[in-house]
Amino acid sequence: xxxxxxxxxxxxxxxxxxxxxxxxxxxxxxxxxxxxxxxxxxxxxxxxxxxxxxxxxxxxxxxxxxxxxxxxxxxxxxxxxxxxxxxxxxxxxxxxxxxxxxxxxxxxxxxxxxxxxxxxxxxxxxxxxxxxxxxxxxxxxxxxxxxxxxxxxxxxxxxxxxxxxxxxxxxxxxxxxxxxxxxxxxxxxxxxxxxxxxxxxxxxxxxxxxxxxxxxxxxxxxxxxxxxxxxxxxxxxxxxxxxxxxxx
Amino acid sequence: xxxxxxxxxxxxxxxxxxxxxxxxxxxxxxxxxxxxxxxxxxxxxxxxxxxxxxxxxxxxxxxxxxxxxxxxxxxxxxxxxxxxxxxxxxxxxxxxxxxxxxxxxxxxxxxxxxxxxxxxxxxxxxxxxxxxxxxxxxxxxxxxxxxxxxxxxxxxxxxxxxxxxxxxxxxxxxxxxxxxxxxxxxxxxxxxxxxxxxxxxxxxxxxxxxxxxxxxxxxxxxxxxxxxxxxxxxxxxxxxxxxxxxxxxxxxxxxxxxxxxxxxxxxxxxxxxxxxxxxxxxxxxxxxxxxxxxxxxxxxxxxxxxxxxxxxxxxxxxxxxxxxxxxxxxxxxxxxxxxxxxxxxxxxxxxxxxxxxxxxxxxxxxxxxxxxxxxxxxxxxxxxxxxxxxxxxxxxxxxxxxxxxxxxxxxxxxxxxxxxxxxxxxxxxxxxxxxxxxxxxxxxxxxxxxxxxxxxxxxxxxxxxxxxxxxx
Numbered sequence: 001x002x003x004x005x006x007x008x009x010x011x012x013x014x015x016x017x018x019x020x021x022x023x024x025x026x027x028x029x030x031x032x033x034x035x036x037x038x039x040x041x042x043x044x045x046x047x048x049x050x051x052x053x054x055x056x057x058x059x060x061x062x063x064x065x066x067x068x069x070x071x072x073x074x075x076x077x078x079x080x081x082x083x084x085x086x087x088x089x090x091x092x093x094x095x096x097x098x099x100x101x102x103x104x105x106x107x108x109x110x111x112x113x114x115x116x117x118x119x120x121x122x123x124x125x126x127x128x129x130x131x132x133x134x135x136x137x138x139x140x141x142x143x144x145x146x147x148x149x150x151x152x153x154x155x156x157x158x159x160x161x162x163x164x165x166x167x168x169x170x171x172x173x174x175x176x177x178x179x180x181x182x183x184x185x186x187x188x189x190x191x192x193x194x195x196x197x198x199x200x201x202x203x204x205x206x207x208x209x210x211x212x213x214x215x216x217x218x219x220x221x222x223x224x225x226x227x228x229x230x231x232x233x234x235x236x237x238x239x240x241x242x243x244x245x246x247x248x
Numbered sequence: 249x250x251x252x253x254x255x256x257x258x259x260x261x262x263x264x265x266x267x268x269x270x271x272x273x274x275x276x277x278x279x280x281x282x283x284x285x286x287x288x289x290x291x292x293x294x295x296x297x298x299x300x301x302x303x304x305x306x307x308x309x310x311x312x313x314x315x316x317x318x319x320x321x322x323x324x325x326x327x328x329x330x331x332x333x334x335x336x337x338x339x340x341x342x343x344x345x346x347x348x349x350x351x352x353x354x355x356x357x358x359x360x361x362x363x364x365x366x367x368x369x370x371x372x373x374x375x376x377x378x379x380x381x382x383x384x385x386x387x388x389x390x391x392x393x394x395x396x397x398x399x400x401x402x403x404x405x406x407x408x409x410x411x412x413x414x415x416x417x418x419x420x421x422x423x424x425x426x427x428x429x430x431x432x433x434x435x436x437x438x439x440x441x442x443x444x445x446x447x448x449x450x451x452x453x454x455x456x457x458x459x460x461x462x463x464x465x466x467x468x469x470x471x472x473x474x475x476x477x478x479x480x481x482x483x484x485x486x487x488x489x490x491x492x493x494x495x496x497x498x499x500x501x502x503x504x505x506x507x508x509x510x511x512x513x514x515x516x517x518x519x520x521x522x523x524x525x526x527x528x529x530x531x532x533x534x535x536x537x538x539x540x541x542x543x544x545x546x547x548x549x550x551x552x553x554x555x556x557x558x559x560x561x562x563x564x565x566x567x568x569x570x571x572x573x574x575x576x577x578x579x580x581x582x583x584x585x586x587x588x589x590x591x592x593x594x595x596x597x598x599x600x601x602x603x604x605x606x607x608x609x610x611x612x613x614x615x616x617x618x619x620x621x622x623x624x625x626x627x628x629x630x631x632x633x634x635x636x637x638x639x640x641x642x643x644x645x646x647x648x649x650x651x652x653x654x655x656x657x658x659x660x661x662x663x664x665x666x667x668x669x670x671x672x673x674x675x676x677x678x679x680x681x682x683x684x685x686x687x688x689x690x691x692x693x694x695x696x697x698x699x700x701x702x703x704x705x706x707x708x709x710x711x712x713x714x715x716x717x718x719x720x
Contacts, residue, residue: 012717014708016664020677021701023708030717042712044719045667047674053657055608057630061661068665096624144609177567181607188605189693190257194266194571195607196697224698 006125009039011079013069013114015086015216016048022216025237029082029117032243036125040080045072051089054097055182063097070094070103070110079113080120082239083215084146087116092149116146118156118214118238131163132248138241139171139208141178141199141222143215156214156238163245171211173202180221196225204233211235251601252576259572265401266571272400273563273570279507280561280615296496298619301555304487308545308554311454311487312536318457322519324532335537336367339446339479342533343373346477348443352435354461354468355379356448357395357558358481358537360580361593364446375446376438378467383431387414393574395581396505396560401573435467445471445529449482450557451497452534455490459534461515462501464508469515478529480517484536485545485554497557500617504559540593540643547641549628553588555618560585562612562622568605577602584612588625596633597644603629674707 010033018026030040046069054062069090073079081087091114098107121127140160146152160168179185179195186192199222203211213219216237223235236244259265284290304311316326327342329335339362343351351368353359353375365375365386377386381398385391387410392398399407404422411427412420418430447468451460459480461468472478488494502508521528545551563569563583574582579590579599587606591599603626612622632640633648640646663673681703684691691700706714713719 012712014712019708020674020681020703023704023706023711026708027711027715030712030715034717039718041718041720042709044709044713047664047667047670050664053660055627055630056657057627057632057634058654058657058661059631061657061665064661064665068667072667144607144611148610148614175611177607177609177611179567179607181609184604184607186690186693188253188256188568189696190253190260191568191571191605192607193697194260195567220701221698224694224701227699228695228697 006036006038007078009041009075009077010120011073011075011077012040012042013046013049013073013079013081013086013090014042015081015083017216017220018082019047021220022237025216025240026082028237028243029080029239032121032127032239033080033125036121036127038125041075041077043072049086049089051086051093052182054089054093059097066090066094066097066107067103070106073110073113076113078115078120078124079110080115080117082117082237083217084116084143084150084152085215085217087114088145088149090114116150116152116155116214118159119150119152122155122158127159129159129162129242129246131165131245133163133165133245135165135167136210137167137169137206137208138210138212139169139203139206140174141171141203141211141213141218141235142174143213143218144177146214147175152214156212159238159242160212163242166245169206169208171202171206173199176202178218178221180217182217185221192221196221200225200229200231200233204231209233210241212238212241214238252578252605253601255576255578256572256605259576264403265573268401268403269570269573272397273565276507276564280504280564283503283507283509293496293500294617294619297500297557297617298555300488300493300497301557301618303489305485305545305551305554307489308485308487311489312484315452315454315457315487318454319452319534320457322457324457324459324519324534327533327535329535329537330539332362332537332539335362335481335535335539336364338535339364339481340368340371340373342477342479343368343444344371346444346531348477349373350438350442351375351444351446352438352442352471352475353377353382354445354447354463354471355382355398356446356481357392357580358448358483359446360392361539362481362537364481376435376442378435378439378465378471379463380428380431380465380467383435384410387411391575391580393582394560394563395558395583395585401575439467439470439474442471442475444477444479445473445475446479446481447472449480449486449534450501451488451494452482452486453488453491453494457518458491459517460488460494460498461517462498462511462513463515464506464512466513469513472515472517473528476530477533478517478520478531479533479535481535481537484538484541485556501557501559504561504615504617543641543643544592550592550625550641552620553592553625555620556585556589557618558585559617561615561617565611565615567607567609567611584622584626585620588620588622588629591629591633591644592642595643596629597647600629600633600644600648603627603633671709674709678703678705678707
C-alpha cells in the first residue's frame with residue numbers, strides 16, 4: 001500500500017454502530033477524505049466487522065460475517081475505518097480467525113489494507129486543517145483497541161493540535177478503559193458502571209467542553225453516562241468535530 | 249457464592265476496599281512505568297524474557313527431566329504430584345518422617361492452590377506464614393487478594409486493629425515501623441524454632457538444578473536456611489532453561505511486580521548442607537505440581553499461559569481487578585492471569601464466568617513481561633465455553649452454551665452476513681428501533697447508568713448514497 005504517496009481511491013468501512021447510531025460521524029470522515037481529493041467508495045454490501053461474535057466466542061458466526069466483508073471490498077484500495085476497535089478486529093484478528101483455512105491468505109491481504117481514520121489522515125493523506133471555529137477546550141479519549149491494537153495514540157491529537165482555536169487538555173485516566181467492552185457493558189453492568197463513572201469524573205476534571213474520541217462505542221458509553229448524570233460535558237466523534245471546525 | 253458478576257457488587261459498594269485498591273494499583277503502575285521509562289530497553293528486555301519462557305514451554309517435558317536429573321545430582325530430592333491432594337500428601341509425609349511439628353513458610357502461591365496450611369493443621373502441624381503480607385492475612389483468616397502483595401486490600405488502620413487484637417502487648421498503632429517490628433519480633437522465634445521451612449520457587453534452572461527464590465524481607469532466606477528441612481513447592485512450568493536466562497527474567501520480574509530494579513534478596517539454592525558447612529538445611533525436597541498444567545501444555549495456543557512468571561503486572565493494570573479486588577475472583581489466582589489460568593486448571597464448568605469479566609482492553613497484554621496474549625486466550629476460552637461439540641481442549645468445554653444465546657448469534661450472523669437481510673434489518677431498526685420497550689433486559693442494564701442510545705433516522709448506507717458517494 002501507498003506508504004510512498006496518497007492513493008486516488010479508498011474504500012470506507014462505516015462500522016455497524018456508526019451505520020445505525022452515528023451516521024453523521026461516518027459521513028464526516030468520508031467528507032474529510034473527499035475534500036483531501038480522494039475518491040471514497042462505500043461498498044453497499046458492508047455491515048459489521050464481526051467483532052461482537054468473535055469476542056463472545058462465536059467464531060463460526062464471526063467468520064461468516066467477516067468473510068462477507070472481505071468479499072465486499074475486492075479492489076486493492078486501502079480500507080479506511082472511523083473506529084480503532086473495528087479496524088483492530090479486521091487488521092489483527094481476521095488473520096487469526098482464518099488461520100489454517102482456505103481464506104487465510106485473503107484475510108491477511110484484506111487486513112494489510114485496513115487503516116484507522118485518524119492514522120490515515122495524518123500518515124497517508126498528510127491532511128492540513130484550517131480551523132474556523134470559536135475558541136473551545138476539548139479532551140481526548142483514545143479507545144483501548146485504537147491504542148493497543150492499531151498503535152493510534154498521537155495521530156488524533158496531532159489532528160486536534162492543527163486546530164488553532166482548539167485547546168487540547170489531557171485527562172488523568174487517558175489510557176484506562178471506559179468500561180464499554182461491547183457486551184461487557186450489559187454482561188457485567190455493575191463493573192462497567194463503576195468504570196464509566198470514574199472515566200466521566202476524570203474527563204469532567206479537565207473542565208473541557210467536550211470529549212473527542214475516535215470510537216463510537218466508547219462515546220455511546222461515556223456520553224450516555226454523562227447524559228444520565230446531567231453533566232454539562234458532551235462528546236463527539238473526531239471526524240465530525242474536525243469537519244465542524246473546518247466548516248466554521 | 250454465585251458467579252463473578254453477582255459477587256462483584258459487594259466489592260464495588262465497599263468504598264474503603266475500592267480506595268485501597270485504587271491507591272495501591274495507581275502507585276504500582278507509576279513505579280513500574282518509571283522502571284521501564286526507556287521504551288526500547290523495555291521492548292528488548294521483554295523480548296528476551298518472552299523468548300526464555302517460550303523456550304521453556306516449547307521443551308517443557310525434556311526440561312523437566314533435565315531439572316530432575318540435576319536436582320537429584322545436587323542432592324535435592326524430587327517429588328512429582330499430579331494433583332494438589334497428592335502434593336499435600338507428599339509434603340505431609342516428608343514432615344512426618346522428619347518428626348516435624350512446626351513449619352515456617354515463605355510466600356508460595358502453589359501452597360495456596362494446595363491449601364497446604366489447612367492440610368497440615370488438620371494433621372497437627374502448625375505452619376506460620378513469614379512473609380509480612382501473608383502473615384497479616386493468616387492472622388485475619390483470609391486468602392491473598394493479590395499474587396505478589398497478598399494483603400494489598402487492607403489499609404494501615406485495618407492492619408493496626410488486627411495486630412492490636414493478635415499480638416500480645418501491642419497497642420493500637422498505625423506507625424509502620426512499629427507494626428513491622430512487632431511482626432518481626434513475633435516471627436523471629438518461629439524462624440529459630442521451626443522444624444521445617446516451606447517455600448515456593450520463582451525459577452528452577454534446568455541446566456544446573458538450581459532453585460531461585462526472590463523476596464524482599466529476608467524471610468525467604470531464613471525459611472530456607474535456618475530449619476533443618478526445606479521443602480520447596482512449585483508448578484511444573486516455573487522453569488528457566490539456563491542460568492543465562494536469569495538476568496533478563498530477574499530484571500523483568502521485580503520491575504514489573506513492584507517497580508523495583510531488583511529484590512532485596514535473590515536466593516539461589518543448589519544443594520542441602522554439605523559436610524563441614526555451618527548452615528543450611530540438612531535435607532532439601534522439591535515437589536513439582538501439575539494440577540491441570542499438562543493439559544494447558546497440550547494446546548498450542550493455550551500453553552502460552554504457562555509462560556507466566558507471576559509478577560502481577562496484569563492485575564495491577566487491570567481496570568476490572570482494581571475495582572473489584574482479588575477476592576471477587578474467589579479462586580487463588582485473580583486478575584487477568586487468573587481469568588485465563590483458573591478456567592484451565594479448574595474447568596470452564598466451574599470458572600467459565602471468569603473470561604467474561606473483561607473488556608478485552610489489552611492493558612494487561614501491554615505490560616506482560618513475557619508477552620502472554622491474555623486477551624486472545626480470554627476470547628479462546630469464551631469460545632471453548634460455548635463450544636457446540638461439547639468436547640474441547642479445556643475441561644468443561646461447552647458447559648456455558650445456551651440454546652437461546654446460540655440461536656441469537658445464528659440470527660445475528662444471518663443479518664450481518666447476508667447484505668439483503670442487513671439492508672432490511674438496518675432499515676427496520678432505524679425506523680422502529682427507538683420504539684423498542686425500555687423494559688428489555690439488555691436495555692435496562694444499559695440505561696441503569698446511561699441514557700438510551702437513539703437509532704439514527706437514516707443509516708450511513710442511505711446517507712452515503714444520498715450524498716452521491718460510490719456505493720458499489
